[in-house]
Amino acid sequence: MTDSTTQGWVQVRGAREHNLKNVDLDIPRDAVVAFTGVSGSGKSSLAFGTLYAEAQRRYFESVAPYARRLLNQVGAPDVDQITGLPPAVALQQRRGAPSSRSTVGTITTLSNLLRMLYSRAGTYPAGAAHLAAEAFSPNTPAGACPRCHGLGVVHDVTEELLVPDPTLSIRDGAIAAWPGAWQGANLRSIVHGLGISIDKPWNTLPRKDQEWLLFTDEQPSVLIEPERDRIDHGYYGKFWSARSHVMHVLAQSQSERMRERALRFVVSVDCPACGGSGLRPEALAVTYAGRSIAQMNTVPLAELAAALHNTHNSSTDGRGAGGSEASEAAQRIASDMIVRVNELLTLGLGYLSLGRNSTTLSTGESQRLRIATQLRSGLFGVVYVLDEPSAGLHPADAEPLLEVLDRLKDSGNTLFVVEHDLDVVRRADWVVDIGPNAGDGGGRVLYSGPVDGLEGVTESVTAQYLFADNAHSIRTVRQPDSWITISDITRHNLRGTTVELPLGVMTAVTGVSGSGKSTLVTQVLAHLVRSQLGVAGDPDDPALTLDVGSVSGLDAIDRLVVVDQRPIGRTPRSNLATYTGMFDAVRKLFAATDEARARRYGAGRFSFNVPGGRCDACAGEGFVSVELMFLPGTYAPCEVCHGARYNAETLEITYRDTTIADVLGMTVDTAAEFFADVPSAERSLRTLRDVGLGYLRLGQPATELSGGEAQRIKLATELQRARRGHTLYLLDEPTAGLHPADTRLLLDQLQRLVDAGNTVILVEHDLPAIADSDWVIDLGPGGGDAGGTVVATGTPQHIATGGGATAVHVAAWLNR
Ligand code: ADP
Ligand code: ADP
Ligand code: ZN
Ligand code: ZN
Numbered sequence: 182m183t184d185s186t187t188q189g190w191v192q193v194r195g196a197r198e199h200n201l202k203n204v205d206l207d208i209p210r211d212a213v214v215a216f217t218g219v220s221g222s223g224k225s226s227l228a229f230g231t232l233y234a235e236a237q238r239r240y241f242e243s244v245a246p247y248a249r250r251l252l253n254q255v256g257a258p259d260v261d262q263i264t265g266l267p268p269a270v271a272l273q274q275r276r277g278a279p280s281s282r283s284t285v286g287t288i289t290t291l292s293n294l295l296r297m298l299y300s301r302a303g304t305y306p307a308g309a310a311h312l313a314a315e316a317f318s319p320n321t322p323a324g325a326c327p328r329c330h331g332l333g334v335v336h337d338v339t340e341e342l343l344v345p346d347p348t349l350s351i352r353d354g355a356i357a358a359w360p361g362a363w364q365g366a367n368l369r370s371i372v373h374g375l376g377i378s379i380d381k382p383w384n385t386l387p388r389k390d391q392e393w394l395l396f397t398d399e400q401p402s403v404l405i406e407p408e409r410d411r412i413d414h415g416y417y418g419k420f421w422s423a424r425s426h427v428m429h430v431l432a433q434s435q436s437e438r439m440r441e442r443a444l445r446f447v448v449s450v451d452c453p454a455c456g457g458s459g460l461r462p463e464a465l466a467v468t469y470a471g472r473s474i475a476q477m478n479t480v481p482l483a484e485l486a487a488a489l490h491n492t493h494n495s496s497t498d499g500r501g502a503g504g505s506e507a508s509e510a511a512q513r514i515a516s517d518m519i520v521r522v523n524e525l526l527t528l529g530l531g532y533l534s535l536g537r538n539s540t541t542l543s544t545g546e547s548q549r550l551r552i553a554t555q556l557r558s559g560l561f562g563v564v565y566v567l568d569e570p571s572a573g574l575h576p577a578d579a580e581p582l583l584e585v586l587d588r589l590k591d592s593g594n595t596l597f598v599v600e601h602d603l604d605v606v607r608r609a610d611w612v613v614d615i616g617p618n619a620g621d622g623g624g625r626v627l628y629s630g631p632v633d634g635l636e637g638v639t640e641s642v643t644a645q646y647l648f649a650d651n652a653h654s655i656r657t658v659r660q661p662d663s664w665i666t667i668s669d670i671t672r673h674n675l676r677g678t679t680v681e682l683p684l685g686v687m688t689a690v691t692g693v694s695g696s697g698k699s700t701l702v703t704q705v706l707a708h709l710v711r712s713q714l715g716v717a718g719d720p721d722d723p724a725l726t727l728d729v730g731s732v733s734g735l736d737a738i739d740r741l742v743v744v745d746q747r748p749i750g751r752t753p754r755s756n757l758a759t760y761t762g763m764f765d766a767v768r769k770l771f772a773a774t775d776e777a778r779a780r781r782y783g784a785g786r787f788s789f790n791v792p793g794g795r796c797d798a799c800a801g802e803g804f805v806s807v808e809l810m811f812l813p814g815t816y817a818p819c820e821v822c823h824g825a826r827y828n829a830e831t832l833e834i835t836y837r838d839t840t841i842a843d844v845l846g847m848t849v850d851t852a853a854e855f856f857a858d859v860p861s862a863e864r865s866l867r868t869l870r871d872v873g874l875g876y877l878r879l880g881q882p883a884t885e886l887s888g889g890e891a892q893r894i895k896l897a898t899e900l901q902r903a904r905r906g907h908t909l910y911l912l913d914e915p916t917a918g919l920h921p922a923d924t925r926l927l928l929d930q931l932q933r934l935v936d937a938g939n940t941v942i943l944v945e946h947d948l949p950a951i952a953d954s955d956w957v958i959d960l961g962p963g964g965g966d967a968g969g970t971v972v973a974t975g976t977p978q979h980i981a982t983g984g985g986a987t988a989v990h991v992a993a994w995l996n997r
Contacts (some may be wrong), residue, residue, distance in 0.1 A: 188265075191232070191564075191595075195261030198234075199226040200624035200876075208613065208629065210267065210564075213586055213596045215609035217643045218627075219920040220889065221619030221876030224599045225568070229271065232597065233566045234258040236269035267595065269564040272551050282320065285542070286478065286535035288550045289525070292318075294518050295535065299474045302492075302511030303467035312464060317474050319459030326459050329452035333459035336431065336447040343395055343423045343446055347384040355383035356394065358423045358446040367405070371418045374403040397422045478536030481965055485535065486522045489515050524553045528585065529578045532674075532695040532965020545573025545694065545917075552585060561593035568887075571602040572917040575693040575946045577986040583608055601920050603647055607632060614643050620848050620876030646921040658976050659686045659935065659955045663737050667709065669730030673700045674969035679730075681974070682706070684737050684909075686955035687931060687941040691980075691987045692972075695964025698944045703743065703913050705729065706942070710741045710909060738940070739907040744895045746888030746917065753802055753882035754790060757874075758845065760883070761898045763865035767844055770836050770859065777834050786831060787841045794831035796822035803880075826880075845880030852879055868897040873919075873926040889918030893927065900930060906938030916947040928953045948994040951987075952977050959987045 189210050196204040200223050208214050216224040235258050286292030296317035305311065315321040325331030338358065349355040351369060359365050369379050377390050386394075393399075402417045421429065423446075430443040451457030458465065458475030465473045470488040477485060492515065525531065528549045539547060548570060555565065570586065571579050583605065586596055600606055614628040617640045628638045635641060636648045661683030668679040675697050682688060690698045708727055711717070713735040749760045758764035768787040771777055777786070786794035789801030799805055799819035803826040806817075818824040825832060825842040832840045839855070847855065849869045856862040869875065872893040877886075886894070892915055899910075910931070916924045928950060931941050935955075945951055957980045959973040973983045981992035 191263065191265045191267075193227075193231065193260065193263050196227060196231045197259040198230040199223065200620055201226050201231070201259075202624040204624070204626050206613065206626050206629055208597075209611055210265065210595045211590065211593065212610040213590055213598060213608070214611045214613060215606045215632075216597065216599045216613050216615065217601070217606055217920070218615035218623065219617075219619055219642055220873065220887075220918070220923050222615045222617075222623035222920075224615050225887075226624075227613070227615060228566050228597050228599050229568070231258045231260050232263070232266065232564070233269045233271050235260065235263050236266055236564065239266075240268055267562050267564050269566055270555065270560070271566045272548060272555065272568070272570075283539040284478075284535065285482075285533050285537045285539070285550060288539060288547065289521065289535075289554050291518060291521060291535055294514055294521075295474065295477065298511060298514045298518065299464075299467050299469055301514065302508065303469050303474075306466050309463065309466065312467065317460065317464050317467075319455075324460055324464055326452060326455035326461055328454035329459060331459040333452055333455065333457040334449045335452045336444075336449055338395075338424045338427050338446050339448055340395060342448070343427075344383055348382050350382055351377075351379040351394075356423050358427050358443075359421075360426065367418050368421065370405045371403045371420050374405060374418075375401070375420070393422070395423045398425060400425070475536075479534050481532050481534055482522050482525050483531035483965075486519060486526060486531075489519050489522070521553070521557055524556055524585075525550070527581050528553055529581060529694055529964060532967075543573050543694075543699065543914075545571075548572070549582060552582070552589075556585060556589060564595040564597055565589060566597045566599075568599050569601060569918055570598060571600065571605050573694070573914055573946070575691070575986065576604070576948070576990040578694050579604065601918065603921065606643075606647060614638065614641050616640065616642060618642075618876075619873070620850065623876075642922045643920070656953065658978075661686050661956070663734055665706075665732075665734035665737075667705065667729055667732050669728075670701070670705055671728040672705055673697065674965055675700055675705070676969055678970060680958065680971060682942065682958070683956050684734070684940045685935070685938065687935050687943070687953070688956040688958060689943050689945045689951045689954040689977075690958045690960065691945060691951060692960035692968065693962075693964050693986055696960040696962075696968035698960055699913060701960065702911055702942055702944050703745070707741065707743055707911055710735060710738055713738070714741060716741070737907065738909045741909050741911070742899055743911045744892055744899065744915065745913050746892045748883050748888075749886065749891045749894055750883035753804060753884050755883040756845070756880050757849075757869070757877055757883075757886075757894050758879040759790075760894060761865045761869070761901070763862045764879075766859060766861040767841070767856075770862075771834055771841050774834060774836055780830075780834075782831070782834065787827075787834075789826040794827055796826055796828050798822065799826070801826050846878060848876055848878050850875040864901050865897070868900040869894070871900065871926070872897045872930055873923045887918050889915075896927070896930065900934070908934075908939045910934060910939060910941045912941070913944045914946070915943060916945065916950050921949065924949055948990060951980075951991055952994055957987075957991075959983075959985060961985060961987070 191208045191210060193204065193206040196206070204227065216228045218224050238257050284292065286295065296314040299317050300312055300314040313323065315323045318324040319326065319331035319333065329335045343358045344355055345357050347355065351372060359368055372394065373379050377394070378386065383391070400419050400421065402419050404415055405418050406415050427443045427446050430439050431447070434440050434443070452459070455461070455465065456475065460475060465475055467473065469477065470492045472488070530546065530549060533546065552570065570582055574582060579602065586598070590596055598605070598609065606612060609632060611630065612628065612632050612635055613626060614635055616623050616625065616627050627641045628635050635644045638644050662685030665682045665684065666679070670678045670680065680701060690702050692698050705727060709729070709732055749755060749757070758767070768784040771787045772782060772784040782794065785791055789795045795801030796819060798821035803819055803822065803824040804817060805819055822828070826845070827842055832842060834840070837855070844852065849866055853863065853866040853870060853875070856866060869877070874890065874893055874897065877890065883891070915927055919927060924947060932953070935941050943950060943954070951957060954977060957975060957977055958971060959980060960970065961968050961972045962985060972985050973980050973988065977991055977995065980988055981995050982988070
């Protein structure tokens, strides 16, 4: 190979990671390269598992030679050679639970700048000393509120919890939070000794006595007279108010049971000292543009930009800034922030605030934040490897994102984009199509070249969708059985909104990012249905309270199923076999073999989650975690069982010449054949294949599954037990991460659910999914404050006649 021919190209030779079939490939640099193919075809194995992994490996070798041993353990990608590969940065959606302390401000690093701005350019109270930037962060000792230690919340008792039944007397236990038994009797004697009645109903006691009994910090000692035969001589007893008792138990008690009991009487509330900001009073006293840093963290980015702009233009007069050098620095910080915030506005994220917790962001929102952050990093000569950047985007929001990708390229970078959105693929400079099918049926490069050339590749499923201009059959729209009506919804940007949702049909809730779709569907609607059914609240927000007017029609629903993209488990211990329940059936099969019975191995012996049959060295994980600088949560195969998860004795048991570890290594397709005559296993496996997951291995850890795969596993688990009728299925963007061919499979399954008498409500951007629905509810017109209203409802055909952002795209799709 000569330099003149290889320059500007990344050359891959002999890539065999996962299902890749000894792939050779040349990809241009300084280009946007789309990796396409059905899910499971091997796109990620190539883009992330091979190219990105190799770039990472080289980087770590160069910075930390001592890490080499560990890296060898983790394993380099299975590839003969890669040349011309620049350093890589991955912007991946899957994996890694965001930490609850990270926010929009920390992801974008704008929080650092804002703190510097307040430190240098803030307006301080007269005579106050200037604070360092750290003093504006609740996560540093210098900035943390002394009361709540920077958490922003404190536990406190409430009167309703302390005294649940105010008609009781103290003797009958009005103060529920007080201890029972001897201590309780003691406290009653003290109250009596203080001259307060313990026999009158609580609600007849004077208010000041009530407050004192519940909340005082005073602890008078009272001489308790001998009372009947109970004690034979007097003693001094110390008083504890209900609050001080509860707080004392929470702070001091070693007994889990006591602490748990005490927790029943407290709620977590915004810290009164810092108003929930977690900051010290000195920091909160400093303002910029008339706002404290805590307030600035809650305003939408669009408003932050305006505030920075005004102050910036009117120029700092140096009053708060202490000298012109400092004010010049402040000017620079402000203008730097303006540029960065504008970037976020361009990407349609102006409705977010800096303080917004990252756990409440959608995957699309957080990926766009990280992309915008990269834009400012000024790196060039880098490969950015992106996982479906268009996921979660309304077609109207996708355009600015694509422009950002082009700008990253123009500043001298290469973009490898794993993508399903055909509009994004069409705009790429180069496409690498992998396939033709998933798993063993894929792993080959079907095409690598400019997009147009893919048209002639008959084997490619992607080509069929990319170049199809055949009109699609218009479905006959179903008629609703009944309606749910929710009036006057007030939450986030929904302000007095009224919504009518049809039952017995499939509905798509549409609208640009931030218009209120998730708030309506996964919060308000899900919450109302849960309360109607009397089931536990949102696992993420059990304390959610709702502000709605009247609600009707919920009684037609028997059951609620939320099929979201949250992981099916957060550790490598959970996998698809355990999640769907099919592994129980498999373990029983192994326990029923002659050899297992002779050895008295029960089904538990074949579990990797309990001691007995599992490998002790790795406690059944098959992997041990390796601490690698900069590479959190890296796993290396266990040196004892080599990933099998079981000990040698357990692996001596075979069912049809196969060990339990072999079963976990099978794909769903293989297992479906192997267990064809085992009905309990076969049912699970069939539904998994129906949703297009035949390529997954049974033991693939939950942490390796994409959000889309997790969602389809949940759906399959649901389908395997689906009964007739009256279940409400809520799905937030079920098509995210799916190839159009996989979207088709998924929609067919959802249609089956509706045909069986159930209701399906989707939050969706995907045009085929919207066109497949019976009814559409379009929210908008914009995001954040500019959204929150129903702009159109009706059949997809009807929606297409409107003029909004969604209408235009639906019309274009229907009239292709
Ligand atoms: P895509 O990105 O096209 O959806 P992947 O590259 O994720 O596909 O998967 C390709 C094949 O490799 C699939 O059969 C998948 O089950 C398998 N695979 C993915 N990750 C792993 C892994 N960590 N170990 C073994 N096989 C894997
Ligand atoms: P969509 O699903 O249409 O993208 P969302 O329902 O997520 O829109 O958001 C609607 C509005 O509510 C936005 O202004 C968003 O910033 C706000 N919002 C959503 N979730 C939260 C939350 N957990 N806390 C505060 N505001 C939120
Ligand atoms: Zn506080
Ligand atoms: Zn082991």
